[in-house]
Amino acid sequence: MTRVHDMGGRFGDGPVDPQDNATFAQDWHARALAVTLACGALGQWNIDVSRHSRERLSPKDYTRFSYYEKWMSALADLLVEHDILSVEELREGQAEGPSALADKMLKAAQVANVLSAGGPSERESTIKPTFQVGEYVKTRKRAGNENVEGGHTRLPNYATGAVGQVVLYHGSHVLPDASAHGLGEAPEPLYAVAFSSQSLWGKTANTADEVILDLWQSYLEPV
Amino acid sequence: MPHDHDHPHSVLPPEPALRIKALETILTQKGLIDPAALDEIIDTYQNRIGPQNGAKVVAKMWVDADFRADMLNDPMPRLREMGLYGRQGEHMVIVENTSEVHNVVVCTLCSCYPWPLLGLPPGWYKSDAYRARVVREPRAVLAEFGLSLAEDQKLRVWDSTAEIRYLVAPERPKGSENMSEDELIALVTRDSMIGTAILPEVSA
Structure with a gap:
């Protein structure tokens, strides 16, 4: 079982609005993005922890919140979970005192370097790739995190138990299922795997269509 | 936990x-x-960072065969040289649209997007409707953008489930044969690099 964010294939959302074009539709959207990135630069969590904090919003909140409301609500939750802010401080809108992490604050002069340095996820791994480009593989039957109940994973529900063909090998990358939960980076081989749309959605899908996903080796088994 | x-x-x-x-x-x-x-x-x-960066890459692919080959093979060294490396663009893969294959990019699980080349995503890319539907009924979604593909044209939907980021290189439009690289850059739209648009023919 995965969570509310895992919506690929869902029915009922209505048309896409191509006119909904803005990067920041409101000024506070930009502030929410910037505060989130600045807090990330404190180095207290990684991108997988951060994604999982958004996924852990209640389905009700996830659905009713706009995009950047999800970001800032998840950020508030993370700050409290990491003892960086207290619930009392959030409630009062006032700090109770300076933070022990203040020496890690991102300064304006560092922004360009931090953004251009990025955060690559490719790593050396002791796990050897077992699949070749061109080979057929099957995704595991359940999408959920194998080791943490309700935990983070990047195998969407719609692509479980499906047979596809490896089209690219990306090297070994940090495994989000471990990295989101303090279980180390656990890097392993990552592949792009192509699935015919008919194999995912049935005979109503166009035969000329395919969906390609990036999947870690532990999500896959030989056919 | x-x-x-x-x-x-x-x-x-x-x-x-x-x-x-x-x-x-x-x-x-x-x-x-x-x-x-x-x-x-x-x-x-x-x-400072927006689709003009991706447009530079695409236009250069159209005019420089060696550069195009590098972009399709392993784009990272050349992207670094061009100052187009950074957060959410650490591992780029560039996929090319042709008369046989059309590519379109999504992130069904969140909103992964190649920031250094396209900037931050537009509202619709992050919308539930796009995330939920473009993997299941891509042709219907593309039609909502005014794009209809031939029934037998192959369509590849890339769901960005890892830290690999995908950029679509659109086909060079007809009528642009005599244009300079700078003029070509101005033709390349954001949506054509996500795959929800193709570039219209350039009238003389």
């Missing part, structure tokens, strides 16, 4: 603009964020 029912965010003000203001105030008082750094981040993604 924190419990699902603990949601500290619920004590913040309900109005979103006030909610982020409250967070910003507390974090600034605690010495954890520098308002000048926030302005710098916003300026970067509002004014």
Whole structure:
């Protein structure tokens, strides 16, 4: 079982609005993005922890919140979970005192370097790739995190138990299922795997269509 | 593992603009964020990094065969040289549209997008409707963008489920044969690099 964010294939959302074009539709959207990135630069969590904090919003909140409301609500939750802010401080809108992490604050002069340095996820791994480009593989039957109940994973529900063909090998990358939960980076081989749309959605899908996903080796088994 | 029912965010003000203001105030008082750094981040993604970066790459692929080969093989060294490396663009893969194959990119699980080449994503890319539907009925979604593909043209939907970021290189439009690289850059649209548009023929 995965969570509310895992919506690929869902029915009922209505048309896409191509006119909904803005990067920041409101000024506070930009502030929410910037505060989130600045807090990330404190180095207290990684991108997988951060994604999982958004996924852990209640389905009700996830659905009713706009995009950047999800970001800032998840950020508030993370700050409290990491003892960086207290619930009392959030409630009062006032700090109770300076933070022990203040020496890690991102300064304006560092922004360009931090953004251009990025955060690559490719790593050396002791796990050897077992699949070749061109080979057929099957995704595991359940999408959920194998080791943490309700935990983070990047195998969407719609692509479980499906047979596809490896089209690219990306090297070994940090495994989000471990990295989101303090279980180390656990890097392993990552592949792009192509699935015919008919194999995912049935005979109503166009035969000329395919969906390609990036999947870690532990999500896959030989056919 | 924190419990699902603990949601500290619920004590913040309900109005979103006030909610982020409250967070910003507390974090600034605690010495954890520098308002000048926030302005710098916003300026970067509002004014400096955007689809014009991806357009440079695409136009160069059209005029320089060696560059195109590098982009399709392993784009990272050349992208670094061009200053187009950075957060959310650490591992780029560029896929090319042709008369046989059309590519379109999505992130069904969140909103992964190649920031250094396209900037931050537009509202529709992050919408539930796009995320939910483009993997299941891509042709219907493309039609909502005014794009209809031939029934037998192959369509590949790339769901960005890892830290690999995908950029679509659109086909060079007819009528652009005599244009300079700079003129070509101006033809390349954001949506054509996500795959929800193709580039129209250039009239003489």
